[in-house]
Amino acid sequence: MMRPSQIALTTFYWAFIVYLFLPLALMVVMGFKDSNFIGFPINAWTTRWYVQVFQDTAVLQAFGYTLLISIASTALSLVIGTWCAVFLGPARFWGRALVFAVMCLPAVIPGVISAISMRIFIRAIGLDPGTGAIILGLTIHNVPFVALMVLSRLGAIPRSQVEAARDLGADSLVAFLRVTLPFLFPSLLGASIFCMLLSFDDFVRAFFLGGYQPTLPVLIFAELRSGMSPAINAISTVVLVVTAALGLWAERGTRRLKGTRS
Amino acid sequence: MHRQSTIARFTDVTKRFGKNVAVGRLHLDIAQGEFVTLLGPSGCGKSTTLRMLGGFETPDEGRILLAGEDVTRLPPNRRDVNMVFQDYALFPHMTVAGNIAFGLELQGHGRGAIDARVSELLELVQLGSFRDRMPDQLSGGQRQRVALARALAREPKLLLLDEPLGALDAKLRGQVQIELKALQQRTGKTFLFVTHDQEEALTMSDRIIVMNAGRIEQDGTPEELYHQPRSRFVADFIGETNLFACQVRGSEDGLAVLDWNGILLRAAGSPDGRTSVEAALRPESIRLSTERPDQANALRMRIARRVFKGSRIDLDLEAQDGDVRLKASADPAAIEALTGDTVWASWDPARLAILQA
Numbered sequence: 259m260m261r262p263s264q265i266a267l268t269t270f271y272w273a274f275i276v277y278l279f280l281p282l283a284l285m286v287v288m289g290f291k292d293s294n295f296i297g298f299p300i301n302a303w304t305t306r307w308y309v310q311v312f313q314d315t316a317v318l319q320a321f322g323y324t325l326l327i328s329i330a331s332t333a334l335s336l337v338i339g340t341w342c343a344v345f346l347g348p349a350r351f352w353g354r355a356l357v358f359a360v361m362c363l364p365a366v367i368p369g370v371i372s373a374i375s376m377r378i379f380i381r382a383i384g385l386d387p388g389t390g391a392i393i394l395g396l397t398i399h400n401v402p403f404v405a406l407m408v409l410s411r412l413g414a415i416p417r418s419q420v421e422a423a424r425d426l427g428a429d430s431l432v433a434f435l436r437v438t439l440p441f442l443f444p445s446l447l448g449a450s451i452f453c454m455l456l457s458f459d460d461f462v463r464a465f466f467l468g469g470y471q472p473t474l475p476v477l478i479f480a481e482l483r484s485g486m487s488p489a490i491n492a493i494s495t496v497v498l499v500v501t502a503a504l505g506l507w508a509e510r511g512t513r514r515l516k517g518t519r520s
Numbered sequence: 521m522h523r524q525s526t527i528a529r530f531t532d533v534t535k536r537f538g539k540n541v542a543v544g545r546l547h548l549d550i551a552q553g554e555f556v557t558l559l560g561p562s563g564c565g566k567s568t569t570l571r572m573l574g575g576f577e578t579p580d581e582g583r584i585l586l587a588g589e590d591v592t593r594l595p596p597n598r599r600d601v602n603m604v605f606q607d608y609a610l611f612p613h614m615t616v617a618g619n620i621a622f623g624l625e626l627q628g629h630g631r632g633a634i635d636a637r638v639s640e641l642l643e644l645v646q647l648g649s650f651r652d653r654m655p656d657q658l659s660g661g662q663r664q665r666v667a668l669a670r671a672l673a674r675e676p677k678l679l680l681l682d683e684p685l686g687a688l689d690a691k692l693r694g695q696v697q698i699e700l701k702a703l704q705q706r707t708g709k710t711f712l713f714v715t716h717d718q719e720e721a722l723t724m725s726d727r728i729i730v731m732n733a734g735r736i737e738q739d740g741t742p743e744e745l746y747h748q749p750r751s752r753f754v755a756d757f758i759g760e761t762n763l764f765a766c767q768v769r770g771s772e773d774g775l776a777v778l779d780w781n782g783i784l785l786r787a788a789g790s791p792d793g794r795t796s797v798e799a800a801l802r803p804e805s806i807r808l809s810t811e812r813p814d815q816a817n818a819l820r821m822r823i824a825r826r827v828f829k830g831s832r833i834d835l836d837l838e839a840q841d842g843d844v845r846l847k848a849s850a851d852p853a854a855i856e857a858l859t860g861d862t863v864w865a866s867w868d869p870a871r872l873a874i875l876q877a
Contacts (some may be wrong), residue, residue, distance in 0.1 A: 333811035424596040426623035
């Protein structure tokens with residue numbers, strides 16, 4: 259017998275699940291509808307939208323371009339974020355809390371604000387909107403997430419690990435590369451997947467800082483404005499499946515790594 | 521016998537953490553080939569002393585010499601000492617062989633030489649078949665041995681061991697103590713061992729340094745510490761003890777005569793001109809007999825309580841008027857030989873240690 263509070267909680271939970279997945283399910287279903295109009299009823303099914311998407315060079319180019327930008331910004335974010343974490347982790351100085359807050363700020367500043375300010379900034383330093391600008395914008399946004407994830411893992415490394423490496427003849431750099439970095443690996447893996455997802459999915463920064471070449475979200479937006487074709491549902495479904503799979507795999511993988519390595 | 525050479529020397533070393541003095545004006549010499557134990561309660565400065573020798577803490581004052589070289593400010597990677605950590609600190613992402621090879625690789629040996637040395641060390645700690653295991657596939661005792669092999673790999677001048685047996689269960693610990701001591705004798709290495717476990721210290725050490733509040737309380741062989749404690753702290757910390765608060769009455773036949781609640785006792789030490797002293801006596805130094813023994817210190821006492829401990833029986837003794845009590849410990853055979861509950865308790869004056877402080 260469930261108590262009323264339990265019944266209420268269970269109901270709310272399932273209501274939330276429906277609210278979360280129904281729009282996604284609709285999108286997926288519409289991607290298989292054999293008609294130029296999105297909406298019910300569905301009289302015939304087709305996979306032609308997928309064929310069309312995979313033959314559309316504009317889509318493929320945008321996909322590749324977005325992937326490139328995501329990888330570049332993720333790599334940059336990993337280096338800078340890890341550096342920040344290693345710098346801040348053991349440090350005890352006056353104003354550490356302030357430095358920490360500043361480091362986290364890009365994660366909470368609204369995307370539009372940071373994108374506009376970045377646009378003004380790159381103009382001021384003589385950089386044109388385009389690939390480099392997008393990568394910079396995304397990196398600034400990603401760094402706090404990397405730093406926070408690495409910091410939490412860094413707090414879990416026993417002091418004796420690094421001391422043992424030093425004791426056995428490693429200088430501080432070798433100790434970092436051969437002992438600390440492998441220990442951080444699960445959080446670096448988690449952080450890089452997270453950065454990839456954040457970057458791949460980003461619209462605002464790509465829109466404000468981009469040049470003539472559109473990223474995938476920007477391309478989808480442009481296609482939406484020129485009339486909603488069911489092909490958009492097909493693109494979106496592919497992106498959804500790939501990112502969800504990646505996210506779930508990373509979540510499971512990092513949890514298992516942390517379990518055996520700590 | 522030639523004098524042993526000094527391998528490590530602390531000269532007037534002080535280490536503070538904030539306002540707290542962890543180690544104060546420490547002087548300590550460690551000879552080549554010795555098994556030295558730093559013994560004391562937590563916070564006594566024993567681990568800090570060890571860590572200063574390892575290079576993990578820098579003294580605020582004083583100097584540390586290693587084989588004649590001043591290493592006071594050298595980082596750990598530039599000192600010829602290695603450490604077995606309390607939690608072993610094995611690298612979780614490396615195999616057993618990888619862990620042991622780590623220090624050798626950094627010395628720049630070739631692959632073949634490293635492999636041979638790793639095999640040799642694995643044999644030494646009897647883990648030959650565990651070469652490719654990961655640390656999380658080993659038991660606590662096996663991990664401890666890998667940590668030992670890893671620390672010995674670079675042939676350190678001195679091996680530092682920071683409570684390495686603390687994580688093992690009691691039975692295994694006893695076995696590892698013997699193994700460790702045998703290994704030390706076989707390799708002829710100098711071991712500096714830190715523990716808060718007095719039994720462990722007594723079992724393994726050539727020399728024990730008892731520390732308290734950042735200072736050395738006593739430095740001596742296990743036998744000296746046990747039977748001739750210099751201070752109440754040492755007497756209390758190591759084993760069970762009977763403490764006697766006594767007035768000094770003089771001396772006779774080279775023995776000090778002490779008045780303990782009106783009972784005259786004789787002790788081999790010197791009260792150094794004091795009029796009142798404390799003396800300490802181990803429970804198992806007390807002999808029990810039915811007949812009056814021919815001994816300077818002999819008291820007629822009643823057995824008030826017996827506690828069976830297996831190999832020994834602990835006894836509470838009371839003098840007949842009840843206000844004088846002693847703790848004694850004897851093996852069951854000695855107790856069985858007694859008739860009646862009233863016995864003679866006696867002890868050698870050499871076993872009654874006059875405390876210096």
